[in-house]
Amino acid sequence: MRxxxxxxxxxxxxxxxxxxxxxxxxxxxxxxxxxTTLAGPDADAATVAAIRDRLGLDAPLxxxxxxxxxxxxxxxLGPSYAIGGQTADLIGDGLxxxxxxxxxxxxxxxxxxxxxxxxxxxxxxxxxxxxxRVTTTTALAVPPFVSGVLLVLLFAVILGVLPPGGRVPxxxxxxxxxxxxxxxALCLALPSAAVLGRYLKDGIERGLAEDxxxxxxxxxxxxxxxxxxxALPNALPPVVTLLGMQVGHLLxxxxxxxxxxxxxxxxxxxxxGLQRRDYPVVQDLxxxxxxxxxxxxxxxxxxxxxxxxxxxxE
Amino acid sequence: xxxxxxxxxAGPPPAASKARGRVRGRHPxxxxxxxxxxxxxxxxxxxxxxAGLLAPLLAGHGPTDQSGxxxxxxxxxxxxxxxxxxxxxxxSRVLYGIRADLGIIAIxxxxxxxxxxxxxxxxAAHPVADTVVQRVFDLLLAFPGLILALAVTAILGPGRVPxxxxxxxxxxxxxxxxxxxxxxxxxxxxxxTAARVGGSSGRRVLVRHILPNAADPLIVQIxxxxxxxxxxxGAMSFLGVGVRPPEPTLGAVLSQSMPYLAQAxxxxxxxxxxxxxxxxxxxxIAEALNxxxxx
Numbered sequence: 001m002r003x004x005x006x007x008x009x010x011x012x013x014x015x016x017x018x019x020x021x022x023x024x025x026x027x028x029x030x031x032x033x034x035x036t037t038l039a040g041p042d043a044d045a046a047t048v049a050a051i052r053d054r055l056g057l058d059a060p061l062x063x064x065x066x067x068x069x070x071x072x073x074x075x076x077l078g079p080s081y082a083i084g085g086q087t088a089d090l091i092g093d094g095l096x097x098x099x100x101x102x103x104x105x106x107x108x109x110x111x112x113x114x115x116x117x118x119x120x121x122x123x124x125x126x127x128x129x130x131x132x133r134v135t136t137t138t139a140l141a142v143p144p145f146v147s148g149v150l151l152v153l154l155f156a157v158i159l160g161v162l163p164p165g166g167r168v169p170x171x172x173x174x175x176x177x178x179x180x181x182x183x184x185a186l187c188l189a190l191p192s193a194a195v196l197g198r199y200l201k202d203g204i205e206r207g208l209a210e211d212x213x214x215x216x217x218x219x220x221x222x223x224x225x226x227x228x229x230x231a232l233p234n235a236l237p238p239v240v241t242l243l244g245m246q247v248g249h250l251l252x253x254x255x256x257x258x259x260x261x262x263x264x265x266x267x268x269x270x271x272x273g274l275q276r277r278d279y280p281v282v283q284d285l286x287x288x289x290x291x292x293x294x295x296x297x298x299x300x301x302x303x304x305x306x307x308x309x310x311x312x313x314e
Numbered sequence: 315x316x317x318x319x320x321x322x323x324a325g326p327p328p329a330a331s332k333a334r335g336r337v338r339g340r341h342p343x344x345x346x347x348x349x350x351x352x353x354x355x356x357x358x359x360x361x362x363x364x365a366g367l368l369a370p371l372l373a374g375h376g377p378t379d380q381s382g383x384x385x386x387x388x389x390x391x392x393x394x395x396x397x398x399x400x401x402x403x404x405x406s407r408v409l410y411g412i413r414a415d416l417g418i419i420a421i422x423x424x425x426x427x428x429x430x431x432x433x434x435x436x437x438a439a440h441p442v443a444d445t446v447v448q449r450v451f452d453l454l455l456a457f458p459g460l461i462l463a464l465a466v467t468a469i470l471g472p473g474r475v476p477x478x479x480x481x482x483x484x485x486x487x488x489x490x491x492x493x494x495x496x497x498x499x500x501x502x503x504x505x506x507t508a509a510r511v512g513g514s515s516g517r518r519v520l521v522r523h524i525l526p527n528a529a530d531p532l533i534v535q536i537x538x539x540x541x542x543x544x545x546x547x548g549a550m551s552f553l554g555v556g557v558r559p560p561e562p563t564l565g566a567v568l569s570q571s572m573p574y575l576a577q578a579x580x581x582x583x584x585x586x587x588x589x590x591x592x593x594x595x596x597x598x599i600a601e602a603l604n605x606x607x608x609x
Contacts, residue, residue: 141597
């Protein structure tokens with residue numbers, strides 16, 4: 001496993017490096033100068049020049065890039081340009097909120113996905129199987145902004161049991177936090193849960209058709225044990241890869257869901273940062289997202305090999 | 315403007331079915347599209363597309379005309395779906411919103427598809443080109459699509475062009491990867507060797523033999539991409555980087571309705587129903603086509 005990691009790491013770092021370069025370049029292509037934005041519409045040229053000087057914007061681009069990478073390596077991200085406060089604090093807060101949302105969504109994905117998969121593959125009732133199929137097809141097709149509006153309509157407006165948007169940090173008031181968390185997490189989770197459910201259903205159906213299941217049935221193993229101990233575990237490896245890919249989707253989708261539910265996460269921060277040309281915040285944040293994405297892919301491969309002993313970390 | 319249904323019903327060039335030697339007399343896509351699933355999809359998509367095309371005839375008002383009454387309820391005389399917060403007729407806004415979405419999608423999806431396929435063809439030409447193209451796709455896929463949307467809009471300013479561009483950028487790797495995979499598979503087939511032995515040039519083999527056969531999954535991808543396009547347009551409206559107001563799109567009308575959900579749920583009803591019908595219809599068609607291809 002160690003040798004596998006050692007071989008995978010350089011390429012992961014290379015992707016990060018390429019991404020950092022791309023992020024830096026794209027950000028400098030954005031019209032509008034942070035100093036002008038920061039100084040306000042009425043500022044005179046001298047003020048703008050002073051701000052440019054303070055932020056180091058007059059330095060050659062390459063040295064600005066080197067400065068940025070240096071700040072990442074030392075861990076001292078410096079102050080934000082426009083939003084206010086330290087970049088690290090802003091990103092930390094956003095990351096906390098987005099992680100909360102993504103983890104909760106992942107929980108929904110696993111729970112709902114397993115339910116869809118197991119019910120769809122093994123339920124004796126045709127109605128339940130049809131209901132699962134219709135639900136997964138719809139959940140997969142409908143964009144989050146439609147399901148989001150529907151969820152708010154149903155749970156916040158009609159039933160009035162959950163708040164329509166906003167966030168209470170989990171550590172401040174857990175019970176209240178959960179109420180605020182349910183709808184955005186569910187909205188984010190639905191498409192991925194449907195994908196997972198479909199794969200799991202196919203996997204379980206294939207697994208239950210295997211010869212060893214027939215043998216085990218003949219030997220008197222209970223159907224429930226067949227499902228949970230044999231068919232389901234064997235359907236897991238491809239599902240884990242899928243789940244890894246879905247984590248990427250969840251992070252990407254979080255940007256939209258945060259906008260729908262006024263959830264103060266990384267997506268909202270990116271939006272604000274781009275609008276106000278806050279270079280440090282935006283570039284650190286984007287690189288963080290790419291890094292998480294790369295890390296998740298790496299972990300996925302490792303877990304995959306762990307679940308399926310036939311694959312070696314070669 | 316080619317409607318979605320025409321695009322999907324047209325099917326692949328005849329070479330595809332001939333080369334596969336289908337026994338059934340009917341065209342494979344036609345049989346896929348005559349399943350109950352696909353028919354439901356075609357009806358849903360057809361209805362939405364038709365409503366969008368006929369918007370000027372069906373809408374009683376201009377999409378940006380303001381009447382005196384804001385947030386009118388369903389069934390108000392003259393405003394069957396009611397009015398929005400600025401007193402604009404919701405039926406008209408939804409109909410013209412469909413029209414705007416169709417206009418964006420009709421440019422963006424073909425653009426992404428063509429660019430993606432060109433990338434794939436370049437990749438097929440040389441191993442080095444293949445590596446480069448693959449990395450380009452990886453990079454496009456590694457950025458969360460909506461962050462890309464924010465960045466593109468920050469560079470270009472809001473409007474139609476960035477929406478079209480973001481959709482096309484999202485479609486490029488999808489089409490490119492599919493076609494590249496298809497070409498790789500087909501290239502090993504015996505008929506390709508036969509054509510080469512028969513004296514066809516490399517380019518002719520690629521264009522006349524491999525391409526028509528590798529194009530099958532692309533048909534499904536078109537249906538999927540149309541759904542993705544509706545998704546991206548709406549998402550960008552919600553992020554506030556979509557088409558510039560006051561022009562209506564389905565996503566814009568829906569996102570404008572969010573603050574008034576409790577007060578006037580009918581504000582959201584039109585776009586909700588329309589978007590759902592459109593994406594559900596497209597998914598059903600894609601699924602039916604996919605099943606046919608995998609048989």
